[in-house]
Structure formats: C-alpha cells, structure tokens
Amino acid sequence: MGQNHISLIELFAFHSNTPVLYKIDQSKQKWVIILKISYGERIGFSKCDFTTEVKSIDLIKWGSFLLNIRRCTLEKAMTIVHCKGLEWEDNKLLLVYNALLQLVQTQQLRMKVAVGTTGRDSFINTSNLQLTSSSQIRGRRYNLDNKSLFDETSAYYSIF
Numbered sequence: 001m002g003q004n005h006i007s008l009i010e011l012f013a014f015h016s017n018t019p020v021l022y023k024i025d026q027s028k029q030k031w032v033i034i035l036k037i038s039y040g041e042r043i044g045f046s047k048c049d050f051t052t053e054v055k056s057i058d059l060i061k062w063g064s065f066l067l068n069i070r071r072c073t074l075e076k077a078m079t080i081v082h083c084k085g086l087e088w089e090d091n092k093l094l095l096v097y098n099a100l101l102q103l104v105q106t107q108q109l110r111m112k113v114a115v116g117t118t119g120r121d122s123f124i125n126t127s128n129l130q131l132t133s134s135s136q137i138r139g140r141r142y143n144l145d146n147k148s149l150f151d152e153t154s155a156y157y158s159i160f
Contacts, residue, residue: 005071008038011063013155016049028053033062034149037099039074044102045144048091059157065092070159074104 016030028051037044065088069077077100085093150156 003040005073006037006039006069006077007071007160008036009063009066009070009159010036010038011059011066011155011157012036012149012153013057013059014152015154029055031057033059033095034144035066035095035099036144036149037096037103039103042103044099046095046097046099046102048095050091057155059155063157063159066096066159069096069100074100078104 012034014032014034016032030049030051033048033050035046035048065084068080068084072080081093081097081100085097088096
C-alpha cells in the first residue's frame, strides 16, 4: 500500500571536478548537492551547484530547511515551498521545488494558488508537468542508485 506522505529526504554532497567555465577564486570549493525525496514507491531527484570557502560541508546545517516538508503530503509540501521558499536561498528553493515537481509529475494533484488581489483561491492541475529523466539532471548524467551515490559522496544527510 502506498504512503501518502514524504517518507525520506536524503542529501548527497560531492566535490565537483567539473571544469569551471567562469573564473572563481581558487580558495573556493565547488560542491554538487543531490536531493532525493521518497514518497511511497516514487522518488524525486534534484541537483544544485554552489561554491563555498570551506573544504567540508555540514549537510545537517545546510539542509535544515528541508525539515519544513518532513512527512508532508505532496500538496502540503508544495504549499510550504511556495510560502516559505522566499526565506530560503535560491539554490535551496530550486533544489526542493524541482524534486517535488518530479514527484508531482506522476500524480495528479489539485494545487491551491492565489488569484488576483481579491485573495480568492483557484486550483491548477499538475498532471501535465514535464521533467527530464531522473538520471539526467541539467545536462549531466548521474547514476542515482544508492550504491553509486554512497560510493561517490563526500557527505550524506537523511531526514525520516
């Protein structure tokens, strides 16, 4: 029987060995973060890149914003992202939003959206959303099975 809430949120951090196309300070470290959200038997993936001056990353601190959607339904998680997302850094907002959209892609939901200045609510049908394959994120192919992720990761964080 399928679960009707987010059952597991995982973050994987990798040092990026991708050549940088723009000039950045050599003291900065480039990281790739992959987010994996489990919802019943379905999984949504997303990826973000960022640079920092530290050589290691504290994923518990970095990923603490994800506690907001812990054990939520998809509809509630999307509502939280729309409401609280403005408080998050852009890369974090896009990371969680894209993973949730991937989950929504396979499930028809009625999502509440504000209409006009009157505050009346309307609903949009999310069943027609199109996303790329979960194994290809922003043009780069990743092997997203757990063994490969754990073999390559520099840091890992999970939220049940």
